[in-house]
Amino acid sequence: MSDLFQMVRLSGAAELAIVGMTKNVGKTVTLNYLINRFARSGIALGLVSAGYDGERVDRLTLREKPRIFAPEGALLATAEACFDAAEAVLDLLSVSPFATPLGEVCIGRVEKAGLVELAGPGSATALRALIGQMKKYGAAQILVDGAINRIASASPSVTAATILATGATVGPLLDDVIRKTIFRCNVLETSAVNDPALLEAAQEGLNRGEAALLQDRDGVWEAEALHAPIPLLAGAQLRQRFRKEVRAVALGGALVDQMLLEISRLSLPPPAVIIRDATRNFVTPGVYTRYLRRGGKIMVLQAINLLALTVNPTDPAGKGYEPRYFLQKLAAALAPRPVFDLVLEGGAVST
Numbered sequence: 472m473s474d475l476f477q478m479v480r481l482s483g484a485a486e487l488a489i490v491g492m493t494k495n496v497g498k499t500v501t502l503n504y505l506i507n508r509f510a511r512s513g514i515a516l517g518l519v520s521a522g523y524d525g526e527r528v529d530r531l532t533l534r535e536k537p538r539i540f541a542p543e544g545a546l547l548a549t550a551e552a553c554f555d556a557a558e559a560v561l562d563l564l565s566v567s568p569f570a571t572p573l574g575e576v577c578i579g580r581v582e583k584a585g586l587v588e589l590a591g592p593g594s595a596t597a598l599r600a601l602i603g604q605m606k607k608y609g610a611a612q613i614l615v616d617g618a619i620n621r622i623a624s625a626s627p628s629v630t631a632a633t634i635l636a637t638g639a640t641v642g643p644l645l646d647d648v649i650r651k652t653i654f655r656c657n658v659l660e661t662s663a664v665n666d667p668a669l670l671e672a673a674q675e676g677l678n679r680g681e682a683a684l685l686q687d688r689d690g691v692w693e694a695e696a697l698h699a700p701i702p703l704l705a706g707a708q709l710r711q712r713f714r715k716e717v718r719a720v721a722l723g724g725a726l727v728d729q730m731l732l733e734i735s736r737l738s739l740p741p742p743a744v745i746i747r748d749a750t751r752n753f754v755t756p757g758v759y760t761r762y763l764r765r766g767g768k769i770m771v772l773q774a775i776n777l778l779a780l781t782v783n784p785t786d787p788a789g790k791g792y793e794p795r796y797f798l799q800k801l802a803a804a805l806a807p808r809p810v811f812d813l814v815l816e817g818g819a820v821s822t
Contacts, residue, residue, distance in 0.1 A: 484632035490617030497783030517610030520589035559585030638783030740766025
């Protein structure tokens with residue numbers, strides 16, 4: 472058996488995102504486990520959140536949700552209201568220019584260990600800046616809590632690796648949990664463009680526009696930039712300016728169902744789609760599968776390193792599974808990806 476903490480250490484990922492499929496999948500349990508192990512190893516931690524979960528008590532079950540324990544010496548970035556309300560004793564180091572509904576994000580050092588709440592910006596740009604600031608203050612390992620519905624923290628422009636938390640609340644049946652988790656993994660693990668010339672053309676096209684048509688002219692890639700404030704306008708331009716030489720479409724923003732449907736109709740097989748990274752892919756499973764079956768391919772400029780998954784077999788609403796059975800089923804379905812139940816096995820991977 473391998474240990475999740477050791478796996479993170481061996482990965483060399485100094486910035487790690489912990490993201491959840493939905494609520495109550497054990498994301499905070501995963502975060503607290505890693506905080507505890509890093510603190511015990513003497514490694515200087517930095518803690519920040521992409522957004523804010525915002526619930527001290529689960530609205531459905533009225534049970535108190537787990538909070539984050541910040542060890543002495545750790546650095547953290549959190550909104551002013553959370554900074555002031557922390558049970559841990561915090562020494563304010565600086566106030567960032569990034570605002571949240573709970574105030575500006577403050578950076579501080581934990582003088583006395585205790586519970587905290589993390590609330591941060593949702594943008595990748597702001598997260599990168601906060602991570603850089605905490606590193607200047609001495610943080611050697613950054614853990615980024617991906618608040619509910621916030622996956623910006625998994626962007627390779629922000630973090631070097633990602634852990635995905637899944638669990639019983641993802642679907643009404645175990646087959647649903649497995650199917651949805653596999654789909655999310657497949658999206659997160661979207662491959663990077665492996666043709667240097669195509670990669671250069673895509674980057675050049677996105678430097679000049681919000682999207683780009685990538686044409687293969689006798690083995691030479693050319694980019695035609697498209698200018699549109701929203702994806703729907705880019706879709707209209709795609710139809711008007713598409714030619715048979717177009718082999719790929721690069722998108723600077725989000726990939727959504729409407730856009731992928733537009734691209735699917737352009738030709739058979741449809742042109743490939745290139746996005747900046749997999750956190751920009753918001754396509755639903757049905758549209759995604761139909762596009763791939765038509766011969767389409769989705770690629771990214773930067774690939775996400777999905778390091779492992781953690782699982783929670785319980786559901787606060789009452790439904791749940793026998794822990795070892797749930798772990799074994801998920802581990803078998805998601806192989807060869809490492810899968811952990813941190814409560815059942817204390818950080819050891821199922822084999």
